[in-house]
Each structure stands twice: as C-alpha cells, then as structure tokens.
Amino acid sequence: MTRSFFSRNGTRSGYQKQARYSAFDLFRRGLSGAEWPRAWRSRDPKSSYDVVVIGGGVHGLATAYYLAKEHGITDVAVLDKGYIGGGASGRNTAIIRSNYLTPEGVRFYDRSVKLYENLSAELNFNVMFSQRGHLTLAHNDGAVRTMRWRAEVNKLEGIDSEVIGPAEIKNLVPFMDTSEHTRYPILGALYHPPGGIIRHDAVVWGYARGADAHDVHIHPYTEVQGIDVENGRVHGVRTNRGGIATSKVVNCTAGYSSLISGMAGVGMPIGTFPLQAAVTERVKPFLHPVVVSGTLHVYVSQTDRGELVFGASVDPFTSYSTRGSLEFIEGLAGHVLELMPSLSKLRLLRQWAGLCDMTPDYSPIMGVTPVEGFYIDVGWGTWGFKAGPVSGEAMAELVATGKTPKIIAAFDLARFAEGRLVGEKGAAAVGH
C-alpha cells in the first residue's frame, strides 16, 4: 500500500500551501472561518519541460501524478485545451469494474480497481468509490453463455464474479420486473460485487491536486496545435500559449487522440464516436447495484444524490459532436421501463454526450510509437475511466524507465500489425 503524501500537519517540504483534508480540519476551519488554499495552482507555462502530457483528464493527470510521485520526475506539464476534466472524464457514467472477458483485460482492470479502493487515502481526496455491486443482465441463452464465460475467466483470475438467477436479481433490485412474461425476460445476470460507481470529477480533481503537490504544472485552456518531430524524435509542442520544448510527449486525449497522434505523424486504428448519457430528477435511494442490459442497450445506476444515471452504447457513426439526440432518450426510456416499469413517472432532467476513441477490439492502446519520445495512452472508448489509475501508473513507469510494464504489454500499438487483438467486445460494448 502506498502511503499518503500529505503529512498530518498539512505541510511538507516544497509546496507549503497545500492543506490536508480531514474532518478535523473541516471543523477547525469551520470555527475559525479560515479559507482553504487552492487545490492546484494556476501558473504560466515554462518554455520547456522534461515531459509534456497532453490532456487533462483522468489519464493525463494520473500519469503526471505517478511520474512525479513514483519516479521523482516533477518537471512535467499537463496541458488541456479546456478546463480540467472537461472531456470524457467529466462526462462519463463512472462505472468501475473488472469483470472483463480476456485474462489480460481482467488483470489490468483488477489492478485499477485495487488502486481505486485505496485512492481516497492515497490522494487525501474522497473520490467516493461506492462498491455497490454490478449486474449484467442476460435476456437470452446466448447472453447467459457470455456471462458464464466471463464468470469463468474472472474466477480463474481471482475476481469475485458469478452468474445468478432471477430470484437473486429481484432480491438485489426489488424494482426490477423479473417475471417471465416481459418482452425480454431476464434469465440471469453476471454479478460482480466489487464493481460500482465513483464520483468522476473527484478523481480528476484529486489527481490534479496530488500532481500539483508534487510540483507538476497544470495548464488548462492550453491547446496543443502541433507537435515538432524531427528525425523520428519529438522536440516539442506548439500551443495557443506558445511553444514548449520537450523530448517526451504523452498523448492522453481520448476522443481527440487520433488528431494529436496525427500531429506527430502516427496513425492509429481509432474512430471517434459520440456516447450519450442522461440523468433523471432525484428520488430517494431505491436502486443499489449498477444494472446493465446488453440486449436492451442500457445501463442504470443511482447516485448518492438520488438521480438515476443512464447510458447506452455508442452512436452508430463517427462524429465529434457532443450534442444529445431525441432518439437516444426515447430508446433509453423505453428500455429502462422494460426493466423497471414502475418508473414511468420519473422525469428525465438532462442529456449529454462525450467522445469515445473506439478501437477494433474494444481494448486500449498504450505504449511506445514509431516516433521516439511520443507515447500513447489512448483507445479508451467507452470504458476508460475505470482504467485511469492503472494506466497512469503504468504509463509513468514506461516514460520514466523506457520499459513497457508487463501489465500493459498486451495493449501495444503493434498488436494491430501483428494480429494479437485483445477482444473485449463481449464485455465492453454496452456495460462500460
């Protein structure tokens, strides 16, 4: 277990101003009315950095955090064209789980779940990881077979995951219509108790604050417009706030990642697709686990605030638009009501979309590229939030040591040229 960086008395060598968060400090400052210091600082970009991370989402910030914390590389800048966490990291539905289909995938995501379990303490920032259980429903025998397949692989990898029947499902979700006479009867489900949801913004902010505490520079509203590559090596990036010299660039831009890689002349088998989501008004908590139905193209969870969060699979065509569509919420509502018909009077409050960098095998792409010093941490599609910690950790190790850590070795770019795909479609198409 990694110990928290923040010392008990709220100070540490280097950056003095960062305060430790605790109930006691809340109380103390509540009494005295003292203000809290900035969670991370705002500064002007320097003209050069050892490492430039493009993208201030969970992946970019986690990479920077672990670079500084685990490897002592602190001359790092994280650049984002908008505000921190404004990309997919601030638009996702925050499902965390490790019940994937391939052994490589299961091991990788399991490491992330373990890191998430300890992340609040690690970052001294409550990320509210709620391990409320994750149910993937099966409405036909093909789906039951896939669920069993996943359960078997999961069990072999030591993951808590099993197939349960309608009665147990009803127990876990009393609102669910598990009767036999529905249009899509529920035959069973893959149940994954450690799965759950998290407060996505808190993860982003926690990593930003942690990185800042290690003196990483975070630059919002700094858009990368070009990457200088000469003789197959990276020399720097060009931004709307001027050029920055660097020999190492990490591309953590998810939905925009093929554009950024394109600036370095690196081609990737990625298409960007919008993924939509929506929330309802608040109601008192009644739904505990996360519920996913691949057949119905829908998943549902309820936040601690009481809203139901809905999502589905990606839109059927590539686009950079983040506008929601009417068809989406119509289909969504219909399918939610198939599962829980008593919710028809609940009102949908807000819909939105984010961008997903989809890969052919529904697995990410991490590692080196043909351009020296240009690293990629992309292909996060609809499933990448849960991988923030583990890929941050692994990418930091790669950038710092030059060696690809084993846990991400299977996810390299070369696999597409060498025919070593890591097929996760059966476990990632709807249930992100």
Added chain:
Amino acid sequence: MSRGALKTGKSMRLGRQPGEVLDRSRQFVFTWNGRKYPAFGGDTIISALSAAGESVFSRSFKYHRPRGLLTASFLDPGCNVQVGDEPNVRGAHRKVEPHMAASAQNAWPSLRFDVKSANRYLERFLPPGFYYKTFMEPQRLWPLYERVLQRFAGGGKASPDAPHGYYDKRYAHPDVVVAGGGPAGMGAAVAAAEAGARVMLVEEEHELGGHLRWGDEEDLAALRRLGEEVARNSTIEVMTDSVVTGRYDGNWVAVSQRSLPRVEERLIKARTKTLVVAPGLIERPYVFQGNDAPGVMLSTAARRLINLYAVKPGERAVVLTANAEGDAAVADLERAGVEVARVEDARNGGDIGRVRGGQGAREVECGDGARIECDLVVTATGWTAPTSLLNMAGDKPFYNPAAARFFPSRLPEDVLATGGIAGDGSLDELLEHARATGKEAARRARGIGAALRAGIPQSTDGEEAPQDSPVTIPDLPVNGHLELFRGRTHGIVDYSEDVSSKDLVAAVKEGYDSAELAKRYTTATMGPTQGKLETVNAMAVIAEATGRSMEETGATTWRPPYAPITLGALAGRNFEPVRYSPMQPWHERQGARPLVAGAWIRPDHYGDPEAEVRNVRKNVGVIDVTPLGKLDLRGPDVSELLNFLYVNKWSNLEVGKVRYGVMCAEDGVILDDGVTGRLGPEHYLMTTTSSGAAGVLEWIEDWLQTYQPDWRVHVTPVTGAYASINIAGPKSRELLARVAEGVDLSTEAFPYMNVRTGTVAGVEGCFMWRIGFTGELSYEIHVPAAYGLYVWEALMERGADLGVRPFGVEAQRVLRLEKGHFIVGQDTDALTQGFGAGISWAIKLDKEDFVGKPELVWQGERDGYFRLIGLQPHDGSVAPPEASQIVEGKTIVGRITSSRFSSTLERSICLGFVAPHLAEPGTTVTVQLPNGERITARVMEHLAHYDPEGAKARG
C-alpha cells in the same frame, strides 16, 4: 388517508379577481400531509394551500431549511411535492383535483419540525464539497458514510408498484412551431397562420397569454383580443400545459403535451420547417441573506398569486423593485389589501440587506439599515432570458450588460426569436415584432418546404417556389436595467441544490475558478430547474469572485431537455414487436415451451427434447424454421455479389443448386453463414442465420450502395413472406413425397444440395431444398406464409403413420452439435477469423477479391490463433457446461462453446476452442467446470461426432 376535519386556518383567499383562473362554482377537498384542505377548480396544489394560509411546502436539499413559494410557476424550486406514487410534482403548476393526496418531500418527521434541519447549524462545517474532504479513511467504513449521505438524497419517492400508465407519441409536420404562448407567441402564430402556415402554438402554462394574464384591465383586454385572433385561425393548433423540450438537428422538435384525456403525457415529434422561440423572460431571484425564507418571493409570483389565484401573498410587505414589474406588484399588493410597509427602489439606490425569520420572513433589514417587520418580501431585480432552445440550435447568446441579460446572436435560418427574449418595448411594439417574425417564419417555411420537395416527383403540379422577399422585422428596443445579482450579503444562488453565493466564492478560491468547475464542485444549476433561475446569478458570483466580467465568465451550455419530461412519455407505448411464425397457434396447442430468440418467439421444445432428437434420427421430424433470414436477390450481378461477400466461390453455381456459404467482415471475423440457392439465371434465394437477418440485409445494402453502386442487384427481404419448415429424418423423403407435386424426389433427380420449385400440399410456388443441418436426409421447404400453418398441418396429418413429430430449437441444437455444425456467435466470437472456425475448405484465397480477404490471407500465414475443434469428455456421462474454460494449470488455453449429452451417441459431446498446440486430434485437454472441478477430454478428428462422412444426408 386523511386525519381530522377540514383545515380551517386563516384564509388568504381574496374576492373575485378580474383575471382569476378559478372556477368558484367547483369547490372540493384534497389532502396535504394527510390533512384535508379546500380548493377551487383551477387552483394549483400550492395556490390552494397558500389560500389556506400555508407557507412552507418543502425542506431544502442539504440544510433542510423550510422552503415556501418563490415563482408560483412550474419552476418553483420549493414547491415540488409528492402526489400519490408520483414524485417531484410541480406543485405550483399542477392543478389540484378532488381527493388528490399530496405530501411534502424531503421532510421528516414533519414539515414543521424536521430533524435534519439541525444541519443548518452545521452549515459552516459543511462547505461546498465537504464530502471530498472527509470520510476518507478507513476505506472500509465508506459504505457506512455513504449510507448516511444517501439519507440526505433529495426528491420524492418512487414506488415499485406504480402502474406503467398509458403514454403515446405523435408525429407532426407543421410549417411553424411557436414555443411560448405569451402575447409574442400568440401574435407570431396568428401572423404565420394568416400567411398560410400550419402552426403549432405551444404553451407551458394552462392558458395562453403569458404575463398579460396577471396584468391589469388593459392587459386582459389585449389578451382577449389576441385570444380571439388565435381562435379564428383554424390552422393554429393550440397546446397548453405543453412544452417544447428540445430542438434537435434538422428542426426536429420535441413537445411534451400534458393535461390530455386518458393519456398521461404525449411526446410530439415535430419535423417543423421553422421554429419561433418566444418563451418570454424568467424573473431572476436576488441573492441576499435569508432570500430563501418562506415569504420571500418574486414580483411575478406575488402578482400571479393575487391575479390568477386570488390569494393574498402576505399581510405586510417590503418590496425591492428595479423595474416596472416590481412597481406593478406594489400596486397589486395594495389593491389586495397587503400593507406595503416599504418600497426599496433599486433605481434610486434602494436595497435589501438581509431577511430574518426561520419558519418564514419576520423582519427585513433594508439597504439603509432600517429594520422593518413584515411577513412578505417581494423582489423585482431583473430577468433571465431562457435561451436554451437557441443554444440547442447552435446559437451562442451574448450578454448585454446595459440590459443585464443575454440576447440571441446568430440563429440558423429555420429558427427565429421574438418577444422578451429578443428585446423590450410596449405591447404594441412587441406585437409588431412578433407579427413580422411570424410572417417571416411562414415565408421561410414555404421556402424550406419547396427546397425539400425539389427533386421529389409531385402528384400535383405543386406550388411554385416562393419568390417573395424577406419580411422586414423591426428592431425591438432594449431597455436599460441595473445589473442586480447579489446584494451586500451572501444568500442562496441555487434553491434546489442549496448552494449559496458563499459556497461559489469558496469554490473559486479553492481553484475551481471557471464557471464549469465551480458549478461542478458546488453542484449549482444541477437541480430540477436546470439553472433557469440560477445560472445567471451563479455566473455573476463567479465573475465577482474571479474578478472577470460576465462575458469572460461565459454562458454554460444548456443541455436538453428544456423542461423535464417523463420516461413514460419518452418511451411512449414502446413498440417492440414480437414476431411469430404462421404455425404459432399449432405450437401453442401442442404446449410448446416458448423461447425468446431476438425478435422471434419460437418453440424451444414440445416437452421432451431428447425424444424429439431420437425421432429425427429414427423416423422423421419437422421443425418450424421461419425465423431464418431470407433474402430474395435478383439481377445480372448477383453472382458477383455473392462471390464478393462470401469467402467461398459462387460464380459456378448452376441453376437448381444450393450452396453453403460463410461471410466474414473486413477484419476476417465470421459474420454470418447460411445456404443460398439459385432459382433462376438471375434469381437467388439467400438464407441467413435467424439473428443475422437484419444485419446481413444492411451489410449487403451497404456494399451495394457504397462500394459497388453499379452492380445490378435487387435485394428484397422475404423472411416473413415465407414460412419455413425443415423436414428431417430417414423418412423425410417419403413424407415429402406424399405432399409434393411435380417434383421427382429421387436422389438421382433431386440430389443433395439442390433446390426445386413446386407445389406442396396443393400450395404452389414453394421452394424445396435438400440440405442437412441435422445430418439426416432432410428437406427445407419455404411456403408462402399464408399457407404455412396449412402445409404444416398437412405434413403432420399425412405423416402420422411415419411417426412424424415436431421438434424444437433445443433438439435442433443437439442434432447439429452431433453433426458438428457451428453456430455463428456461439461457436465463434468477435475475434474468430475464418481459419479459426475450421472452414479452411470453404475459404478461396485464389478469388480475386472478397470481403475480409487481406485479413484471411494474413491469418493463413500465421499459426497463433485458437481453433474450433470437436471434443469428447473421457467420462461420457459429464457434459461440461458451455463456457467452461480449458486450462493448463492456471492459464486459459481454450473454452467449451457448445456442449450437450447426445442420446444418439449415449455420451456427452462438445465443440470448443483450443490453443494451436492442443488442436491435434487425440490430444487430452483439461476442462475446468464452473464448480471448480476439473475433467479431461479428448480432441476429436472431426467437428462432427455423428456420421462425419455425411453419408446419411446425401443418401
């Protein structure tokens, strides 16, 4: 359930008001928190309660402060109530009905005494995002903390027993949709209709008229005139209690229509040619300490209470006014007999410092420090332009500091704006603008309509494309208005989320210093009103805290829907048709167990699947295979197409022959398989898997339309047009011979893999093909669907002495597994490329090109892929469950994809994937069962466990 007698507190009901919406002839009783209250027809829940002297309607989200009436409209954040099993009912909008059971949300044990209101004493210790700063350790206690936090989740209660209700949808193609039925919307609608347009006029409230409704005699007279004009135009469809919830690409407009007989809520999907946005303005609250105390309300709220509902809003009032609306409120209050203790005129430096009072306003501290006792505080400090629909149309409204609100900037051609959102002015000026806008909307609608029709052959000579020139829309004046957002104290910015200006300032200081970050950190604008009341104040406070201007702080995106819409309305009647074959009545009579298979419901078995298998092997069985995808392909280039889509060769298929084919996608992964027969020189019938039927049609169309548009091929899906029956078993020829006419069934005349067209049981135009999925001699017949049941019954009758029995999907699965036929999607997965599935014999890499060829060429050169093989457990009594993993130690080296006990072979048989080093026949592999036990199995020489040479099917 109600307690006690009728509530008889101090009545605040006024005498008859000129513009009141009450039906005083209809008086009835409803309950609030279990007590009975009187109401008139036309009352909202909240107006009736206010008339009875109630002033607290809910508790706030976080600090459980008592909340009263603020806007007296749909938006009112403190007036969300539970009505029966319906949560979050807008109590200041919903009309009360006799016997309605309404209750307060978010209060325990009672609205008056709420335990959690103790929270407000903790306020200083619970700054925004306090939960990010605590409850961190130990992680194992988080579930406990979380349960405590969840107790504070707001909103009403969902009930698992709430009935689904009846919802429906309607499609509409109006020329013009007008969003907002105030005077501007009415004027625009009338002008558009007079210019020949079909108009939908959509109003959120229960009546048209907007602010005229709570105005003076002159306003009411103007409203009557407008109402008559609207009524005169039969091409205007008026919808009240309805709201335009979204404007999507292509002017696809969603309207939620409520207050309908027998329908809970209807979603209207209107592809309108033009959209006129006329939602008026929303009065903005003012931020100061105590601004959320019951008794503090907006001037429009006070005026609505008095003029629409004849309710006296309080006894003694202080009014802060910065505009004419506030001045009018003063006049209304005085007329209603409210003592106006003081008018603070912001235009002359007047202000409110704070309001004191826990359960309701008691005392105001005015700008000059004077303290005045009162129970009512009315503010009129400005307007928010609800630009949501404009945002959805791609507009980026701009902020005008002189008017202290946002205005439209650049609208697409098919969206126009009028009324308060576009500017100010007298009623006459507004109407002139609205009329010109309506006329222009009609003109543009004509142009857009003509453009849409261009190129489409018209049944009549059609109208000429309009040549008329644009209507001149006069500029509306913009009145100056003070920028009043926050006063000298801190108060609530977001009423639904309980977020104060202090919270926003604290968030900015902590580094959450852009509008988006501050809102996310504090959750301001995330609640039920979606920021319509709060966004501008929130931005102003953030601007103030960052030292930036409003323009720099920027507007955030308003996301759809404009107003919340029920899941029921969005879902509608939820048509997900179930498909049955024509033989379904027969199956039901025989007690078939239904199986949901994609779109279809079909017989899984008729009681004893094992017996069904045996009967096919011994006598003859028939199975209903109607769900098989069927595509009729015609044209000179069909064989080119088949050659291109299937991995095998098709150019040499003779008329009268059928062939099995496999399709791969571009990545070489198996997509579908099936048999296709050549019925004539340019006529083929293709069958696909049942689940692949729709996908393969799209696949073919995609290639034909994008890759080979010059190929002359016509594709018609005929899945439902034919009932399909497979007759299988050693006696199948004999059975078919009894019903088929004009076809010689002898092996010589009709060999394996051939197709004939003929008459079956007197039904002409049936296709018969000889194929063998089950491994037995068998015929698949495709009969015009209308005769499906008839032919089926004929087969049953004529074959009785041959022992004919129906068999279902389960028996078919066993039969095909015995025969080693794989099922796409079960025995292949999203990564199974052609060679992995054991169909090397079919893949013809010497063809010039076909879909997936490059990948298959490449796969053929490699060796690392898993292979599909036949497997038999050494212990033939154990059938490992499908999905059991094949392991070496802890490493996964394969899996079982299909597994059954074969009564024919009296042992268990499987198909499965194994790593290449295990694929050699005779290899022993280890299978881990789901219960953790391990067994061994032998890799077989063939996929087929039964008659691998295929003698039976060919016989």
